[in-house]
Amino acid sequence: MVITPHPDDAEIGAGGTLARWISDGKSIIYVVCTNGDKGTSDADINLEDLAKIREKEQMAAAKVLGVKEVIFLRHPDQGLEDTPEFRKELVRLIRIYRPETVVTTDPYRRYLWHRDHRITGQVAMDAVFPYARDHLSYPDLMEEGLNPHKVGEIFFWASEDVNYRSDITGTFHLKLTALGCHKSQVGHLQPNELEERLRQRHESMAEKEDFHLAEAFHRVEILR
Numbered sequence: 001m002v003i004t005p006h007p008d009d010a011e012i013g014a015g016g017t018l019a020r021w022i023s024d025g026k027s028i029i030y031v032v033c034t035n036g037d038k039g040t041s042d043a044d045i046n047l048e049d050l051a052k053i054r055e056k057e058q059m060a061a062a063k064v065l066g067v068k069e070v071i072f073l074r075h076p077d078q079g080l081e082d083t084p085e086f087r088k089e090l091v092r093l094i095r096i097y098r099p100e101t102v103v104t105t106d107p108y109r110r111y112l113w114h115r116d117h118r119i120t121g122q123v124a125m126d127a128v129f130p131y132a133r134d135h136l137s138y139p140d141l142m143e144e145g146l147n148p149h150k151v152g153e154i155f156f157w158a159s160e161d162v163n164y165r166s167d168i169t170g171t172f173h174l175k176l177t178a179l180g181c182h183k184s185q186v187g188h189l190q191p192n193e194l195e196e197r198l199r200q201r202h203e204s205m206a207e208k209e210d211f212h213l214a215e216a217f218h219r220v221e222i223l224r
């Protein structure tokens with residue numbers, strides 16, 4: 001399960017890794033927390049139109065990677081807070097879909113870090129541990145038949161404390177195509193500019209590895 005702040009963050013952070021996991025037979029589900037309706041510098045576009053465009057772009061990108069299902073929570077962009085309601089929303093989904101792995105954004109980047117990213121990472125982590133795990137956390141969810149679930153590992157993208165580099169050499173092209181679906185975000189770039197930027201970024205992430213292109217994460221294994 002990928003818990004992502006905005007449409008496009010999952011592809012930027014983990015698109016190559018997700019495509020590789022999918023080719024290995026894993027099922028991936030996206031949970032997109034906000035509608036991305038502030039993600040533009042175009043003063044003429046209205047918020048509702050942008051939210052619709054970004055959902056379509058997200059669906060197209062997910063299709064390129066082979067993501068099985070996309071759930072839109074549709075919170076307003078720049079509007080996420082660490083609330084009991086948001087946490088429970090994520091716990092509910094974790095208990096319904098029962099993922100082995102959760103992939104999200106690292107909440108612990110210092111200084112400038114988009115508030116929605118910080119909060120998504122924080123709330124996703126709390127939802128995994130301990131709230132989805134413990135049967136006494138939400139008696140009402142138990143009554144609905146949503147039993148506790150133990151996630152096995154969390155991958156945080158955009159981490160300043162990388163401890164895991166994932167080989168995306170074989171799926172880089174899918175990441176690039178998926179990211180290209182987010183035209184409202186990358187449409188201003190010249191052809192090849194996106195590819196060149198991405199390639200440089202992922203080459204440098206693979207510097208210490210014996211493969212060519214990597215995505216970098218902080219991975220936490222959750223002991224059971």
Ligand SMILES: [Zn+2]
Binds near residue numbers: 005006009114117
């Ligand atoms: Zn974002």
